[in-house]
Amino acid sequence: MLSLFVSIPFLSLIVFNIPGKHSTRLALFWSAFLFIVQSALALLFSTGTINPVARQLSRIFIFKLSLDPLSLLLLLSIGVAAFAALLAGNNLFREKSQKSNFINLLMVAVIGMNATVLAADLFSVYIFMEIVAVSSFVLISIQKDRLALEGAFKYMVMSSIATCLMLVSIALIILVCGDTDFGVVASGLCAQSGNPIVKLAIGLFLCGLFIKSGLVPFHGWLPDAYSAAPSAVSVLLAGIITKVTGVYVLMRLVISVFGINPAIQNLLMLAGAVSIAFGALAALTQHDFKRMLAYSSISQVGYIILGLGCATPLAIAGAAFHFFNHTIFKTLLFINAAAVEKQAGSIQMDNLGGLSEKMPVTGATSVIALLSTAGIPPLAGFWSKLIIIMALWSAGNFAYAYIAVIFSVVTLAYFLSMQRRVFFGKLALSLESVKEAGAGITIPAALLAGITVAAGVGFFWVLDKLILPIQEILR
């Protein structure tokens, strides 16, 4: 059953490339359908409605895959983000050949992400992380303009250095444990945990993952890659790709494989706190809309890592919920940026102004997204930040809790500044003829805003079904 999450996208990929007159449109509808099905299945699994059926089907296991509540949450996030990116891409790429290239590469990235989330073997996780990296690298260069190619090249070099660090770590892990399966590695590392070689292996792997997630001080490639990529690709990259290949793998490995010990906890909390601070302060000074959103991503990922580092069950639940929320609102913000770029022609915030009269849907959804990011009740972002701060407080990490709260206020500040510069204020003369973006952009925007509000208002349902089960994986 689980292997279907990987096999069906793979077969679809083959089918898309059979030449035919309407093949692009067919590809579009089938992909949209597939992503909706993935999200629905993940949701249904969590609520326990189809477990008996799934148990029967899971006898047909072909691949070594495993499922647990964290993976379910991730599958839901991947489905939603890929759906939004698909519709945005369909609207933004005008030429048919570019559309079909985008859909194909998106499907490759989704195969990679699904398998990363479901795999139970260290090297398999690595392979699929590389698949996602290569496909996102090509996606950034899809329109072949100069800035995008530069950003893609820098991204590729940093990703390759991270690759090499992770491979050296895998070599040392084979020396110590003999296999790359999660269970074997976990028990092997635990048995010899005082050994310097084990510490070196864990340290190198964590460095590689920090580079991939864009944590400070390895964040250099992130603003360039996010802002130079074509808008539909930025939606995908910021919304889900960096998080799955970096943050999810970090969470999974720290919880299930490396084990939680004070050294790792301190490292994670420090990296998280520094990222929160640096990302928020840098975002205050940006003039370019997408660059500001990129620094904001660094800051929010810092919150997730801070929660992970605290490592109590409540903190990890908060980190996972913040992961999901960040997927939703960051994708939404980048879709708004795409709409603004397409309709108004510029993403320099100083040149824009007063767009909310001309683009009402974009303006309204942008307000919802920024309120969620800054942690204003009753939206979803408030709950996840509250859980993380409460967990930090109850574990005794008062300094980190203060940092989290203070920079939440800074987040609100820079987002309000963005909103004022871009959407409110006087309409600049050159923007008189701007219209609202087409359905391909407003529909995902409205959907994502709806999810943010629903997850916030229906918070207790979400907590019970999706978040609390994640605490089981700690045992």
Add this chain to the structure above:
Amino acid sequence: MAMEILLLLGLLAAALWTVMTTRLLRSVVGLALTSAVLSIIIFRLNSPVAAVFELSVCAGLIPVIFITTISFTQRIAKSQIQERRRERFIRFFLLPVIVVVAGLALLRWLKIPALMLPAAAGETDVRLLLWDVRHLDLLGQIVILLAGAFAVVILFKEPRK
């Protein structure tokens, strides 16, 4: 043991030459040479299948890819080569120094801590391991090759005027 040390020194020397040589094509040839020496080392470490792959792909296919990329890009003029040479020397002369110093430091101070090695177990034939046990890796290889095919189609194609 002496043979191993000689081969490893040859590997390091080939890699250093690859990095420090001035002409790009010589660098690519150096890369092929490094791969060849590495594949001999791998063969002597009881891993014949990996050695064959390393030799045929990294010493064959990848230099071809590099040479294709180089052939599409411009050649620099002879006069520029001379002035480049001096500039390169300044930048790169540090490398052998760093390598020798690091090597001596590691020789003196690196101590491998005592380690419990796991017992040999599991499938011992590579081919059976790859085809019967690690299916997910095979799917991964196929998918990444497809991604590479898309990369070629998107990036190497000339737009029709």
Add this chain to the structure above:
Amino acid sequence: MMTPELSQVFWLYSIFAALLFITGLYCVLATFNLIRVLVGVEILIKAATLLIIVCGQLTGRQALAQAIVITLIVIEVVIMVAAGGVILCLYKHNHSIDTRKLKNLKG
């Protein structure tokens, strides 16, 4: 238990793997030529390959190590091809493969 001979073998190979890693890293950081950056990445991956095979040999898991290296080589080829494509497209814009020309993004 890791016997002294095995320990010495590992010590020897890990020194050379570390030196190869330093060489590759220096190449990536110090060069002004885009294609040489890729050569540096190749050398980095070779260092990792050497270490993986050595660890496989020492623990008796040569099959696992070889399976990993084979897959790694496939990944390496695809990365080189994609990166080569990007360099070609960059060349068409800048007419040079100099990394100093890549200063358009503010970093």
